Amino acid sequence: MFAFRLIWVICFILEETHEWGFKNGVLHNSIWLEQAAGVYHRESRKGKYQLTYKEAKAVCKFEGGNLASYEQLEAARKIGFHVCAAGWFDKARVGYPIVKAGTNCGFGKVGIIDYGYRLNKSEKWDVYCYNPTAKQCGGILTEQRRIIQSPGYPDEYEDKQICYWHIRVGYGQKIVLKFLDFDVEDDLACLADYLEVYDSYDDVSGFAGRFCGDELPNDIISTGNVMTLKFLSDSSVTAGGFRLEYVTVDTPSSFGNNSYS
Ligand SMILES: *[C@@H]1O[C@H](CO)[C@@H](O)[C@H](O)[C@H]1NC(C)=O
Numbered sequence: 001m002f003a004f005r006l007i008w009v010i011c012f013i014l015e016e017t018h019e020w021g022f023k024n025g026v027l028h029n030s031i032w033l034e035q036a037a038g039v040y041h042r043e044s045r046k047g048k049y050q051l052t053y054k055e056a057k058a059v060c061k062f063e064g065g066n067l068a069s070y071e072q073l074e075a076a077r078k079i080g081f082h083v084c085a086a087g088w089f090d091k092a093r094v095g096y097p098i099v100k101a102g103t104n105c106g107f108g109k110v111g112i113i114d115y116g117y118r119l120n121k122s123e124k125w126d127v128y129c130y131n132p133t134a135k136q137c138g139g140i141l142t143e144q145r146r147i148i149q150s151p152g153y154p155d156e157y158e159d160k161q162i163c164y165w166h167i168r169v170g171y172g173q174k175i176v177l178k179f180l181d182f183d184v185e186d187d188l189a190c191l192a193d194y195l196e197v198y199d200s201y202d203d204v205s206g207f208a209g210r211f212c213g214d215e216l217p218n219d220i221i222s223t224g225n226v227m228t229l230k231f232l233s234d235s236s237v238t239a240g241g242f243r244l245e246y247v248t249v250d251t252p253s254s255f256g257n258n259s260y261s
């Protein structure tokens with residue numbers, strides 16, 4: 001019985017952590033990750049609400065962390081961590097952090113929406129992990145301007161990095177990305193390592209570009225007040241990394257016309 005379980009767990013981990021897959025010829029990694037103060041939300045690579053308690057624990061552990069505790073989740077929520085998806089956290093509890101009350105999410109309440117201790121550990125949810133050392137790689141950025149750089153910059157970045165930066169500025173503002181330094185493992189289609197920019201809240205819509213090599217990309221201006229940056233490195237060959245700055249600009253009505261919207 002024990003051996004069977006062990007094999008099952010190993011199979012799960014292999015399945016869950018296999019190298020990035022190709023879809024329509026494009027290297028794709030659709031995990032959705034949101035992070036604040038070491039706490040982050042994870043979906044299974046199979047999609048939303050696909051992790052049993054045991055699988056959820058394995059996901060956090062594989063990334064060097066643990067399931068978040070209620071206190072860690074609440075501490076993250078207090079600095080703006082808001083996710084509309086229920087996930088496992090410590091002690092087989094399920095819930096999610098809500099900052100802004102909404103009718104579609106959290107029953108109009110604010111706080112940790114707590115489904116309590118689950119008796120049935122085979123139920124499937126997302127997961128909330130805690131890993132304070134993962135902090136420098138991504139996060140939610142709300143400042144008016146800020147430098148973003150690859151992990152370890154100005155040293156070379158490491159293999160197998162996944163960083164998501166979600167930039168959210170004031171309503172009516174736009175984000176201007178200015179690249180200051182850029183050196184990411186080069187290949188023709190940027191399949192190995194790359195920085196992707198999305199003119200959107202997530203990495204599903206609003207694709208604005210994928211970059212690798214050592215040519216400095218042009219400035220990128222968002223259409224709205226959110227932007228997502230995703231940096232991924234594969235398991236071999238690193239490079240110098242990148243450094244960029246974003247600034248915010250207000251959008252007066254004279255700023256172009258709205259023919260694109
Ligand atoms: C536990 O949850 C799983 C997944 O939702 C379900 O298939 C199963 O029937 C549940 N078991 C019990 C005893 O309720």
Ligand SMILES: *[C@@H]1O[C@H](CO)[C@@H](O)[C@H](O)[C@H]1NC(C)=O
Nearest residue numbers: 254255256257258259260261
């Ligand atoms: C609005 O912008 C579009 C595209 O940039 C341009 O073709 C069009 O002439 C502009 N219209 C006005 C009234 O400025």
Ligand SMILES: [Ca+2]
Nearest residue numbers: 193234236237
């Ligand atoms: Ca690489």
